[in-house]
Amino acid sequence: MKIIAAIHSSFPRIGENPDEQKLRRAYAGLEEGKISKAEFTAIENDLISEIIAIQEKSGLGIISDGLIRWYDPVSQMARNFDGFEINGLLRFFDTNFYYRQPIYHGRLSAKFALLESDIIYCAENTSKPIKASMLGPVSLAGMSLDKSGGTIEDLALAIADGIGKKLSTLEAAGVQYIQIEEPWLVRHPEYWELFKTAFPKVISGKKSAKIILAFYFADINSIYNRLPEIDVDMLGIDFTYSPGLLDRMISDKFSKPMALGILDARNTKLEKASEIAGQITPLLKNIKGNECHIMTSCGLEYLPCGYAIKKLELTAQVANLLTGK
DSSP: OEEEEESSSSSOOSSSSSGHHHHHHHHHHTTTTSSSSHHHHHHHHHHHHHHHHHHHTTTOOOOOOTTTTTTTHHHHHHHEEEEEEEEEEETTTSSOOOEEEEEEEEEEOOOOHHHHHHHHHHTTSSSOEEEEEOHHHHHHHHSSEOOOOOOOOHHHHHHHHHHHHHHHHHHHOSSSSSEEEEEHHHHHHHHHHHHHHHHHHHHHHHHSSSSEEEOOOGGGGGGGGGGOOOSSSSSEEEEETSSTTTHHHHTTTTSOEEEEEETTTTTOOOOOOHHHHHHHHHHHTTOOSSEEEEEEESTTTSSSSHHHHHHHHHHHHHHHHHHHH
């Protein structure tokens, strides 16, 4: 089995140092009419290229564009569909970050031009396998305001159908891994049956890309016993919210293919690679599939840039220790 160091999803868009705040200055310039949209995009592209280089230098085997063009995971996903408008700010779970809430008015149709262009740019700037991330149908429906007169079930199934129809487009753009994220579902396990109906629609359009189903920002023990029901290429699990989960999986001989979110992406404390590798080793013999990913618990946007880089380097160090490099 291959052990691969992978980025979870995002990287900080803005840092503390002046040279790490060029995107903020560029956005202000765009708003004030001092630079054009094309000039702003060029600055975004430069930053994405830098972040790709950081990931490669850190030793990752799977990378992303750092979601640099994303304002937040919720509204950005909604912008890939016709049928939503973007409204005011709400807190993104228990973080100090906010998302703009989508409002659904009906007649949903998937575009995915934004995701496709992100993947194309990333593929043009690296030879490494690429991961694309997106909020899943139940979480997007649950975090949106529906003014269509329908139900959360109706909206989630429509979103799932739209995603399923566009996955092959993302594969053609150059993506090898597609991460479907369902953080809201873990906090609302009463919608598990809806998820079980929606998820097959999501993955129906995939051909060669591997699908990672990721959960974070909540205790996975609420749905732990249901995880074997999922037919997916890999499960991405945030271990930081679930005390005792690793020991439970080892004891239960949990055998799904896994992407292990074992490094804390919301804490500047730097773990010891040898300790993390030692904790993971007993679980590896139970994991199914021909590869296992080592990654952080969630995206890195919650950390200062310097610490985000150190977490990436730790991710690669853990993977190297597990493979004997």
